[in-house]
Amino acid sequence: MRKLHLRKKTIDKLPGYELRIRDRNLTIQDFLCEVNDFFENAELPRLWPQGNHNCYGCDLCCHEPLPVSSIDVEQICQATGSIFSQAFKYLWVETQGNIIDITLRRRRDGSCIFLRKDSTCSIYQYRPFLCQTYICCQTSPEMEEVRSTIVNQGMDELVRKSLLLFNSRGLELPVNKGNKKYIKIGDWKKNKFSGKSSYSDILIKDILPSDLMRHLLL
């Protein structure tokens, strides 16, 4: 039996989908596998290239800022044969006060650094969580909350891990835009992403707020 229940649903009069969780022990990797399978097979009408029922030949959403988690960066390292500190050449670090955002680096035209000229992704098997869980259709608020909760915690750990790494070498976090003076390593605490290098190692129930988890369980 599937661990996640995904089904088409009209939301605000537009085609979309919603989700429910069947298995309390769903990992983030299980979630990704089920979502990938659903996007591949459900023939959901895409809203941006109207009339399409799949993503082939389209790359519009690969021109948007794409926040990443610590595990996304581990996967980018695997895909590119890099060590963790080298992965920053594929990342963009921006600060605002004591807030740090880390996204995939983009070219001058706004395209993702991993986007090929033929509109395919050069790290497709290793692409980040947010890439794997997005298609341009209406999405239930619960799905949006699941996506943002996971990536926010994953990015917090990415910031913590990066600050620790650069500090241990007597270096500063490479910041591409913004000021470094408000960044304090103590502002980032360990969380469920800490020490994990695979989405298979993290249970969704350990990440989501308990009321959202209860609401989503079938």
Ligand code: SF4
């Ligand atoms: S990693 Fe791949 S799928 Fe994600 S935005 Fe970049 S090119 Fe697109």
Ligand code: SF4
């Ligand atoms: S999800 Fe992205 S790649 Fe797929 S059809 Fe929509 S804009 Fe294009």
